[in-house]
Amino acid sequence: MGFFRKLMLPLAELSVVGSYGRGGYRLRSPDFDPADLAVDLRGERHVVTGATSGLGLAAAHALSALGATVVMVGRDAEKLARAVEGVPGAVGERCDLSDLEEVGALAARLGKQPLASLVHNAGFIVPERRLTRQGHESAFATHVLAPFVLSHRLMDRLAQAPRTGRLVWVSSGGMYSQKLDLAKAEALHGTYDGVRAYAQHKRAQVLLSESFQRLFEARGLGVASNAMHPGWVDTPGVEVGLPRFYRRMKRWLRTPEAGADTIVWLCARPTPPAAGRFYLDRKARRTEIVPGTRHDDGDRARLWELCARLTGIDVAAPRGRVRGRGPCGRSP
Numbered sequence: 001m002g003f004f005r006k007l008m009l010p011l012a013e014l015s016v017v018g019s020y021g022r023g024g025y026r027l028r029s030p031d032f033d034p035a036d037l038a039v040d041l042r043g044e045r046h047v048v049t050g051a052t053s054g055l056g057l058a059a060a061h062a063l064s065a066l067g068a069t070v071v072m073v074g075r076d077a078e079k080l081a082r083a084v085e086g087v088p089g090a091v092g093e094r095c096d097l098s099d100l101e102e103v104g105a106l107a108a109r110l111g112k113q114p115l116a117s118l119v120h121n122a123g124f125i126v127p128e129r130r131l132t133r134q135g136h137e138s139a140f141a142t143h144v145l146a147p148f149v150l151s152h153r154l155m156d157r158l159a160q161a162p163r164t165g166r167l168v169w170v171s172s173g174g175m176y177s178q179k180l181d182l183a184k185a186e187a188l189h190g191t192y193d194g195v196r197a198y199a200q201h202k203r204a205q206v207l208l209s210e211s212f213q214r215l216f217e218a219r220g221l222g223v224a225s226n227a228m229h230p231g232w233v234d235t236p237g238v239e240v241g242l243p244r245f246y247r248r249m250k251r252w253l254r255t256p257e258a259g260a261d262t263i264v265w266l267c268a269r270p271t272p273p274a275a276g277r278f279y280l281d282r283k284a285r286r287t288e289i290v291p292g293t294r295h296d297d298g299d300r301a302r303l304w305e306l307c308a309r310l311t312g313i314d315v316a317a318p319r320g321r322v323r324g325r326g327p328c329g330r331s332p
């Protein structure tokens with residue numbers, strides 16, 4: 001390792017900009033094992049939500065380049081058709097993930113053949129509260145309820161994959177700022193704070209990933225669930241959702257390809273990386289940094305029960321430790 005990298009790597013771990021920005025990826029990627037992505041995914045079906053732009057589109061391109069058939073999920077028919085056209089061998093599935101009726105129909109369409117991976121990537125920040133046809137706040141429905149439904153409805157298909165099936169939650173470092181608070185996550189009452197709601201949802205995704213991993217282990221299903229943080233990435237979502245941050249940070253942001261690298265790695269690595277974890281740049285990270293934000297089994301169970309009640313999926317909250325992990329979702 002060069003002297004500069006040796007010096008800078010520990011600093012990148014300590015500084016947020018250094019770690020999440022493009023510099024963090026540049027410093028860490030030389031250590032990535034090329035064998036991890038020297039794989040042939042021909043014959044595998046990988047589903048990516050929010051695949052019409054940004055990270056989802058970059059992940060779809062990368063998985064397709066490895067030979068996978070990528071099912072690209074998008075809400076806008078024209079935009080989806082354009083995106084699918086550019087990704088060899090891909091197929092499009094139109095679905096507005098904030099609408100749980102459409103999510104149910106999507107699950108029915110997808111659930112006919114084995115699935116190698118399901119990537120919960122669709123996401124956005126909106127400045128004002130919008131309610132869905134079912135009466136949920138739309139970002140909460142898209143980030144939390146839709147992935148909850150799809151994960152349940154498709155877990156058997158993931159378990160049928162010849163290699164261990166992969167469930168991937170594209171969360172965010174923004175989740176570090178929040179302790180899960182179900183009222184703030186549901187965001188139905190009071191002044192709407194879109195950035196706070198988003199961070200709550202991203203925290204909720206980490207808890208759901210851990211809960212699903214517990215469920216897969218309890219049921220003996222060969223599926224690995226992991227959450228990840230892509231870093232700070234130059235995408236339309238950041239430009240529109242966080243315009244001031246985008247203007248200030250643009251030159252430090254990663255490319256979508258660099259941000260999507262860990263998504264692709266989680267989906268494609270021949271042996272699945274340790275499950276029930278939270279990854280950044282192919283390495284498991286802590287799930288809490290800010291004091292008072294740590295979650296536990298009780299938080300996971302309360303979130304699960306809320307999702308189960310709101311979606312009508314009657315499965316008891318999985319409890320207990322994920323194999324090889326500490327009690328509070330902490331990475332070793």
Ligand SMILES: NC(=O)c1ccc[n+]([C@@H]2O[C@H](COP(=O)([O-])OP(=O)(O)OC[C@H]3O[C@@H](n4cnc5c(N)ncnc54)[C@H](OP(=O)(O)O)[C@@H]3O)[C@@H](O)[C@H]2O)c1
Nearest residue numbers: 050052053054055075096097098122123172232233235237
């Ligand atoms: N960029 C970053 O720095 C960053 C950092 C941390 C986490 N993330 C996460 O990365 C994920 C991808 O974001 P991005 O930055 O790539 O943003 P993006 O370019 O805006 O992509 C978001 C994708 O989600 C889709 N989407 C949004 N709502 C949807 C819905 N209701 N139904 C179906 N699709 C929907 C969008 O579709 P349309 O094209 O139709 O809008 C788009 O394809 C998000 O979950 C975000 O939270 C991003």
